[in-house]
Amino acid sequence: MTTKTAPPTPAKAPGENRLRRTFSALGAAQAYIGLVLILAVGIATKGDIFLNETNLTNAVGAFASRGILAVGVTLVILTGGIDLSVGSLLGIASMTAAMMLSKHSLEPWQIVPICMVVGAFFGFLNGAGTAWLRIQSFVMTLAMLSVVRGLDRQVSDNVSVGTQIAGPDGKLTPQAEAFQLFGTPGHNLFDRIYYPVLAFIVVCVVFHLILTKTRFGRHVYAVGGNPTAARLSGVNVTAITIAVFTLSGMLAGFAGPIDAAYSASADPQAGQSYELDAIAAAVIGGASLAGGKGTIAGTFVGALILTLLDNVLGLNAVSDNWQLVIKGLIVVVAVVLQRPDLFKFFRGGSRS
Amino acid sequence: MTTKTAPPTPAKAPGENRLRRTFSALGAAQAYIGLVLILAVGIATKGDIFLNETNLTNAVGAFASRGILAVGVTLVILTGGIDLSVGSLLGIASMTAAMMLSKHSLEPWQIVPICMVVGAFFGFLNGAGTAWLRIQSFVMTLAMLSVVRGLDRQVSDNVSVGTQIAGPDGKLTPQAEAFQLFGTPGHNLFDRIYYPVLAFIVVCVVFHLILTKTRFGRHVYAVGGNPTAARLSGVNVTAITIAVFTLSGMLAGFAGPIDAAYSASADPQAGQSYELDAIAAAVIGGASLAGGKGTIAGTFVGALILTLLDNVLGLNAVSDNWQLVIKGLIVVVAVVLQRPDLFKFFRGGSRS
Amino acid sequence: MTVLTMRAIGKSFPGVRALDGVSLTVAEGEVVALLGENGAGKSTLMNILAGVFKDYEGEIEIGGRVAHIHSPKDARRHGIAMIHQELNLVPELSIADNIFLGRERAILDRKAMEARTAELLRGLGLDLSPRRLIKQCKIAERQLIEVAKALSQNVRVLVMDEPTSALADAEVQRLYAVIRDLTGRGVAVIYISHRLEELEEIADRVVVLRDGTYVGERSEVDRDELIQMMVGRPLGEMFPRADGGGSGVELLKVEGLSVPGEPGSGRTPLREVSLSVRAGEIVGVAGLMGAGRSELLEAIFGVHRPAAGSMSLGGRPYRPRSPKGAIRRGVALVAEDRKAQSLVLGNTIAFNASLPSLGRLLRLGTVDAKREQAAVERQVNELRVKAPGTRFTVGNLSGGNQQKVVLAKWLLTSPSLILMDEPTRGIDVGAKAEIHALMSSLAAGGKGVLVASSELPELLAMCDRILVLCEGRITAEFSRGEHPTQEAILEAAMARQKVTTL
Amino acid sequence: ASKAPGPSTSADGGEKKKFVVGYSQSNNAEPYRAQLNLQLQHFMKKYPDIELLPIADAKQSSATQVSQVQNFVTQKVDALIVSPTEPAPLTAAVEQACQAKIPVIVLDRTVNTDCYTAFIGGDNVLIGKKAGEEAVKLLPDGGNVVELRGIMSNQPQIDRDKGFREAIAANPKIKIIADREGKWLKEQATPIMQQWLAQHEKIDLVYGHNDPMALGAYLAAQAAGKAEQIKFIGIDGLAIPDGGIRAVQLGQLSATFIYPTGAEEAAETVNKILHGQEVEKKQVLGTTQVTKDNAAELYKKYDLSGQG
Ligand SMILES: Nc1ncnc2c1ncn2[C@@H]1O[C@H](COP(=O)(O)OP(=O)(O)OP(=O)(O)O)[C@@H](O)[C@H]1O
Ligand SMILES: Nc1ncnc2c1ncn2[C@@H]1O[C@H](COP(=O)(O)OP(=O)(O)OP(=O)(O)O)[C@@H](O)[C@H]1O
Ligand SMILES: [Mg+2]
Numbered sequence A, B: 001m002t003t004k005t006a007p008p009t010p011a012k013a014p015g016e017n018r019l020r021r022t023f024s025a026l027g028a029a030q031a032y033i034g035l036v037l038i039l040a041v042g043i044a045t046k047g048d049i050f051l052n053e054t055n056l057t058n059a060v061g062a063f064a065s066r067g068i069l070a071v072g073v074t075l076v077i078l079t080g081g082i083d084l085s086v087g088s089l090l091g092i093a094s095m096t097a098a099m100m101l102s103k104h105s106l107e108p109w110q111i112v113p114i115c116m117v118v119g120a121f122f123g124f125l126n127g128a129g130t131a132w133l134r135i136q137s138f139v140m141t142l143a144m145l146s147v148v149r150g151l152d153r154q155v156s157d158n159v160s161v162g163t164q165i166a167g168p169d170g171k172l173t174p175q176a177e178a179f180q181l182f183g184t185p186g187h188n189l190f191d192r193i194y195y196p197v198l199a200f201i202v203v204c205v206v207f208h209l210i211l212t213k214t215r216f217g218r219h220v221y222a223v224g225g226n227p228t229a230a231r232l233s234g235v236n237v238t239a240i241t242i243a244v245f246t247l248s249g250m251l252a253g254f255a256g257p258i259d260a261a262y263s264a265s266a267d268p269q270a271g272q273s274y275e276l277d278a279i280a281a282a283v284i285g286g287a288s289l290a291g292g293k294g295t296i297a298g299t300f301v302g303a304l305i306l307t308l309l310d311n312v313l314g315l316n317a318v319s320d321n322w323q324l325v326i327k328g329l330i331v332v333v334a335v336v337l338q339r340p341d342l343f344k345f346f347r348g349g350s351r352s
Numbered sequence C: 001m002t003v004l005t006m007r008a009i010g011k012s013f014p015g016v017r018a019l020d021g022v023s024l025t026v027a028e029g030e031v032v033a034l035l036g037e038n039g040a041g042k043s044t045l046m047n048i049l050a051g052v053f054k055d056y057e058g059e060i061e062i063g064g065r066v067a068h069i070h071s072p073k074d075a076r077r078h079g080i081a082m083i084h085q086e087l088n089l090v091p092e093l094s095i096a097d098n099i100f101l102g103r104e105r106a107i108l109d110r111k112a113m114e115a116r117t118a119e120l121l122r123g124l125g126l127d128l129s130p131r132r133l134i135k136q137c138k139i140a141e142r143q144l145i146e147v148a149k150a151l152s153q154n155v156r157v158l159v160m161d162e163p164t165s166a167l168a169d170a171e172v173q174r175l176y177a178v179i180r181d182l183t184g185r186g187v188a189v190i191y192i193s194h195r196l197e198e199l200e201e202i203a204d205r206v207v208v209l210r211d212g213t214y215v216g217e218r219s220e221v222d223r224d225e226l227i228q229m230m231v232g233r234p235l236g237e238m239f240p241r242a243d244g245g246g247s248g249v250e251l252l253k254v255e256g257l258s259v260p261g262e263p264g265s266g267r268t269p270l271r272e273v274s275l276s277v278r279a280g281e282i283v284g285v286a287g288l289m290g291a292g293r294s295e296l297l298e299a300i301f302g303v304h305r306p307a308a309g310s311m312s313l314g315g316r317p318y319r320p321r322s323p324k325g326a327i328r329r330g331v332a333l334v335a336e337d338r339k340a341q342s343l344v345l346g347n348t349i350a351f352n353a354s355l356p357s358l359g360r361l362l363r364l365g366t367v368d369a370k371r372e373q374a375a376v377e378r379q380v381n382e383l384r385v386k387a388p389g390t391r392f393t394v395g396n397l398s399g400g401n402q403q404k405v406v407l408a409k410w411l412l413t414s415p416s417l418i419l420m421d422e423p424t425r426g427i428d429v430g431a432k433a434e435i436h437a438l439m440s441s442l443a444a445g446g447k448g449v450l451v452a453s454s455e456l457p458e459l460l461a462m463c464d465r466i467l468v469l470c471e472g473r474i475t476a477e478f479s480r481g482e483h484p485t486q487e488a489i490l491e492a493a494m495a496r497q498k499v500t501t502l
Numbered sequence D: 001a002s003k004a005p006g007p008s009t010s011a012d013g014g015e016k017k018k019f020v021v022g023y024s025q026s027n028n029a030e031p032y033r034a035q036l037n038l039q040l041q042h043f044m045k046k047y048p049d050i051e052l053l054p055i056a057d058a059k060q061s062s063a064t065q066v067s068q069v070q071n072f073v074t075q076k077v078d079a080l081i082v083s084p085t086e087p088a089p090l091t092a093a094v095e096q097a098c099q100a101k102i103p104v105i106v107l108d109r110t111v112n113t114d115c116y117t118a119f120i121g122g123d124n125v126l127i128g129k130k131a132g133e134e135a136v137k138l139l140p141d142g143g144n145v146v147e148l149r150g151i152m153s154n155q156p157q158i159d160r161d162k163g164f165r166e167a168i169a170a171n172p173k174i175k176i177i178a179d180r181e182g183k184w185l186k187e188q189a190t191p192i193m194q195q196w197l198a199q200h201e202k203i204d205l206v207y208g209h210n211d212p213m214a215l216g217a218y219l220a221a222q223a224a225g226k227a228e229q230i231k232f233i234g235i236d237g238l239a240i241p242d243g244g245i246r247a248v249q250l251g252q253l254s255a256t257f258i259y260p261t262g263a264e265e266a267a268e269t270v271n272k273i274l275h276g277q278e279v280e281k282k283q284v285l286g287t288t289q290v291t292k293d294n295a296a297e298l299y300k301k302y303d304l305s306g307q308g
C-alpha cells in the first residue's frame, strides 16, 4: 500500500481550471452589468445630455461624500459589523469644518485633519463599544448616531452655519475661497477634475490597495469570514474591529468638509440617512452583511449605480413618486443581473 | 459491552441541573435590568406622573404600531435576514385603511383584513426576492421600501387622507367612529385597555407562542442558526424564508390602521424610518442580526425600553438635543447591563 | 531532551470540569499520542497549550523555562503550532492567504507567499493553485491545508488534533512521511486520534486521559490495554458484525444516476452510478478523497438534482426533490461535516436532535416538549453523549459528542434507509464499537445502511458489500464472501479513466 | 404647578405664582424653527411670571409630538403651545389638552378642530401669491420658471405652490417648465438644478419653497456660469448669517418673503390668556418682502444672535 505513490486524483485538471478562471473573470465582469445597463438607458434616452462630462461630474460629485462614507462602511461590513453612525459623523464633521472656518478662520488644510480626528474619535468609540463591551455594532452605532446628532445640534444651536464668509471688503475671505475648492458644485481642480470626485476616487484606490495588498486588509477579511479562525491564527480581532470603526469614522470626518463646501453651509441635519445610501452602495456592490465578502471596487460600482440612476431618472423628468418606484425596481434588477448563478435556486446545499 | 448499561457520565446530574436552571433564570432576569433601570429613573424623577396608568398607556400606545413592526422584524432577523420595508408597508396599509374608510365607507373589521393582505402581499415579494432570486434581504427590502413609498405617495396624490369622516349631519360616520377605536390617543377599550396597546400585547403573545411552541418556530430558529443544516434536516428553507417576510409584511399591514387611527389620518410619509425603531427594539431585546438568536419577549422589552426612555426624558423636560445624547447613552448602558458575561472579554474560545 | 512540560493543568467551564491536574512531558523529536474517550479533555488540554484559553490552572514549561501562554500569539512565539480539531480556515480567502494568516508582512509579498504555499502543498501531495479560495476546496483538502499551515511555521512543538479524520489512507501515509521528516529535525509532535492503528504506526508514546484526568501512559501500544485504560472497562470485539443480512428485499435501487459537478464548488460529478441496498444489508462505499462518495449519498438524499438516472425506494419510484422529501420517505443522512451541515451550533442538544422528527412530536399542532425531552434523552443516553443535559449548547460539546448528537438526531427519525457519511469520524473506540453495534442492529431490524467511510478496516469488517467509487464512477463491487483485501479496494479506487485526466 | 389656570390665581395677592408653559415644536433642526424657538424664548422673558419649559422637539414625527402633548397634559402645564407636524394627527391630542382645560395656542400650522384657544400663523397661500406676483414683475416678457417644492404632502408646500400658480396666471407667457420635490433641503436642490440646467436651454426664474432650496439651486447655476441670467426667489427670510435676508443682500436671491414666526404674538397671547384677557381666536400674520433695499434693516430687526 505504501508503495503506490501515484497521486490519488489530480485535484486540478488543467482544462477544467482554465474554464473556471474564465468563469470567474466573467463573474467579475458581471458585477458591472447593472451599471452598464443604467449607462445604456441614460445614453439611449438622453444621449449627450447624459454622456456629458459636466453632467457626470455633477452626478458623481453630488454623491461623493456618501461614496466616501460607503468605503468606510465597507470596511466595517467586511468584518461582519455595520456602521449606522456615519451620517451623523459626517454631520458633526461638516459642522466642525464650518465653525473652524467661520469662527477661527482656519485654513482648509488645517480643517480637514481636525475633522478627520473628530470623526475618528467617535469611530473609535464605536469600535471600543463593539470590541470591548461586545455590543452588537447595530446597537452601538445606532446609539452613536443619536448621541452625535444631539451634540451636532447642540453645538450649532440648531442653526446652519454658512461657509461663504465675506471679509470686511465684502469679498470671500481667502480661507473661505480656498474652502470652496472642497466641493462647491461645478468648481474645478486641475482643470475639470472636481475635488469631491477626485477625493472619492483617491479614497477608493487607497482603500482598495489597503484591502488587497496589506496584512491589515487580509485580517479584515479574516475577521469577517471566520472570527474564530482569525483569532486562532493570531489575528488581533479586537484591534482590527476597533481599527475599521475608527477608519470609518475618519472617512466620515474626511467627507464632512466636502459636504459643507457642497452646500456652502453646514446644516445641523446634514448627513441624515446618508448611512442608508452608504450601506446600500456597499451591498449593491456585492458586500455581504454576514462579513468577509465584498470589495472596494464593488462599492464604487454600487455608488455609481445609485447616483447615475438618480441622474438618469431626473434627466428624464420622471415624476418624484415614480422615481421612487423605478429606483427600487432597477436596484433589484441590477443586483440580480450581477449574480452568475441566477436561476439555479438552492441547488446543492452550500457548504459554507 | 452491551451488558454494561451504566452510562459513562449521566447526561444530567439533578443537582447540577438545578444550578444551571437557576443560572439561566438569572440570565433571563438580567435581560430586564435595562428596563428596570429606566422605570426606576422614571419613578425617582417623576413619581406619580410617570407611574400613572394614563401616562404609561399613552407612552406604550405611541409606540404600539412600531412595536408590532418589531415583532415581524424579529421573525425576519431570526432567520438571519433584515426587513427595512416595514415602515413603508405600514405607510401603504395606513393609506389603504384611510381610503377604504373615506372612499368606500368600509367597516373596520373589513378594513383590517384588507390591510393585512396588502402588507402580506408586499412581504411575500420580499420573501420571494430573498429566497428565490437570492437577493440579500437588505437590498431587497430597501428596494421595497422605495417602491412601496412611491406607490403610497402616488395613490394618495401626496395628500394625507383623514379618517375622521363626518356624515351629512356633521357628526362622524358610524364607520369613522368605530375606526377611531383603533388608536385615537386616549381612547379606551374595555375600560382603560387601549386598543393599540392591547393589539401589541396580543401580537407579542401570539408570536411568542408560535416561536416557542410550534414546529414552524423551531424551523425559523434553525434557518437562522445554520441554513445548510436546516435544509439537510428537512426544513424547507425557502418556504420558511418566504413565510417570515410575508408575516412581517402582514403585521405591518395590521399596524397600518392603528397608525392611521392614532394620527386620525394617513400621511403619505407615515411610517418613515419606523424600520429603524423596529429593528432597534429587536436588537436591544437581544436578537442577533446574524440570525438564530432572539425572542419575542426580548423584543417586547426592547420596545418598552425605547418608548419609556422617550417618555421619561420627555417628562423630565430634558432639552431635545440632550435627549438625543442621553437616549443613545442609555441604550448602550441598557444593552451592556443585559449581558451577564460583561467584563470577561474574550475569555475562553467559544467553539462556534 | 524535554521540550515541553505541562504541569497540573486544570480547566473548568460553566458546569463542566474539563481538566483536572493533568501533566504531560514531550521530548524533542518525539511523537506523543493523546488518547481518550470523547470529552476526555484532549482538545481542551491542547487548546490551552495553543493559547486558545486565556486562563487555566497549572504551569507550562518550554525548553526548561516557564512559558506564559494566554493567546495564540503567545503560543506561536514559543514555537507551538496546532492543527485544530475543527477546521479553522477563512472560506473567502485563498489558500496562500490562509496559510500565512496572522504572519504576513505588513505589505503582502504575494509572490513569495504563493511560491512557499505551492511548495508546502506539493510536499503534502496536493496539486492546488495557491490562489484557490478555501470555499472551493474539499474537506479533505482543507484538512491538508491546515497541516500545511502548521508546517509553514518554524515550530518546536506541533499539535495535531485528529488531523486524519477526513483523510483516506493514501493521504494519511503522506502525512506520516511529513511527521517523520519533522521529528527527524527534532520537532516534537503531539498527536490526537481515535484510530488506534495510526497510533501503532506513528506514536512513540501514548498518554491516556479519562474524564479530564491523567490515567497513564505506554510506550508499547497494546490495543486492548489502551482501551481498557481509556474506557475504564474491557471492550469486546471491535467490529461485532456477524455474517448475515442481505437476504431481504431490495430497499433502494439506483440506476444510471448522474449528477453534474458545479464549476467553482469543487464538487465531483457523478457518472451513471447504479447500486442497490437490500433491507437488512450494510453496503459500504469506498474511494479516495474526492471520489464522489459524499456526493452520491447527498444525491440519494435529494440534496442535488440528478441530470439522469432513476431511483426507487421500497419498490416505489423515489425522486426526492429536497432532503425534506427524502426524510418523508424514511431516509436519513448523517452528513460528512457535522459543523457545517448537521448542527445548529448555537442551539441546544434537544433542539438539534429533534429537528427532523418534530413532525411526530406534535400535539395539537404544537411541539410536545415533554415527549421531545423524553425521546431525546433516551437516544442521547443510549449513545452515551457526555453532556450535563439536553439543554446544553451543542457548540460547547467535544467533537466526538457532537457527532453522537448528529447520530441521535437521525436515529430519532427511525429511518428505513440510513445513509452515513464518515459516521465514526472523531468518535472514540468505545463509542465506535457502539455505533457499529447500532448499525448491525439496524440492519438486523430490516433497515438498509449505506455507509461511506475512509477507514477501510471499518468497511471491511462491517459491510455485506463494498462499492468502490473513483471519479464519480463505480469501478468495483466486492461482497463479503469474496473476502476483499485493502489492496484490491485501493486498486479499484485508483482505476482512473485515462481520458478524463486531461 | 398643578393649579388650573385662570385670572384668579396670580391676580390676587399672596405669593407670586409662576405659570408654566409647554411648547411642542415639530422639528427643532430647521433653521426657521430654530429661529422661532429663539424668538419665543426671547419674548417670553418679557413676562417674568411665565416659565417656558424646555422646548420639546418632535423631530418631524407626529407620533412623537402626540405623546409630547400628552406629556404636557400629564404635567398639567398652565398653557400649551403646539406647532403641529401635521394637522390631523395632532387634532386629537389638542382636543385632549382642551378637555383637560389647558389653553392651547396652535402656532404656525392648523389642526382640524375648534377646540383651541388661539391660532397664530402665517398664510402660505398668501406668501405663494406674493412670490408669484414678484415673479410676474421680474419677468415682464414671460419666461420659464422651475419650482423646487417642499415635501409633497406638507401643507405649506401645497399652499405655497397654489398661491404661486394663481399669481403667475396673470401672465400666460410665464410657464413652469419643471417642478420637483426638493424636500426643503439645500443639498437636494443642487443636483436637481444641475439636471434642469442640462435639460433646459432657457431657465429664467427659480422659485424655491424655502430659501435653502433656492440657494442650493443658486449654487448649481453659479457653477454653470448662469447665475446672472436667472432670478431666484425664496421664502423664509431668516435673519441668520446663512439665511435668506443675507442672500438677498448679496444679490443671490432676487427676493425672499419673511415667513413670520409668530413668536412675539404667541408670547403676548399666552400672557393675555393666563391673565384672563380676551384674545383673538385666529391671528393670521402677514408677510414682508425682503428686497435689497430693506434687507439690512430687516436683518437687524429680526437678528437675535446677541440676545441668546
Ligand atoms: N467552551 C466550552 N464550554 C463548555 N464546555 C466545554 C467547552 N469546551 C469544551 N467543553 C467541555 O469540556 C469537555 C472536554 O472536551 P474536549 O473537547 O477537550 O474533549 P476531547 O477529549 O477533545 O473529545 P473528542 O475526542 O470528542 O474531541 C467536554 O465535556 C466538553 O463538553
Ligand atoms: N455544495 C458543496 N459545496 C462545496 N463543496 C462541496 C459541496 N458538496 C460537496 N462538496 C465537497 O466536495 C467534496 C467532493 O466530494 P465527494 O463528496 O464526492 O468526495 P468523497 O469521496 O466523499 O471525498 P471526501 O473523502 O473528501 O469526502 C466533498 O468532500 C465535499 O467537501
Ligand atoms: Mg477533541
Ligand SMILES: [Mg+2]
Binding pocket: C293, C294, C295, C336, C421
Ligand atoms: Mg466525503
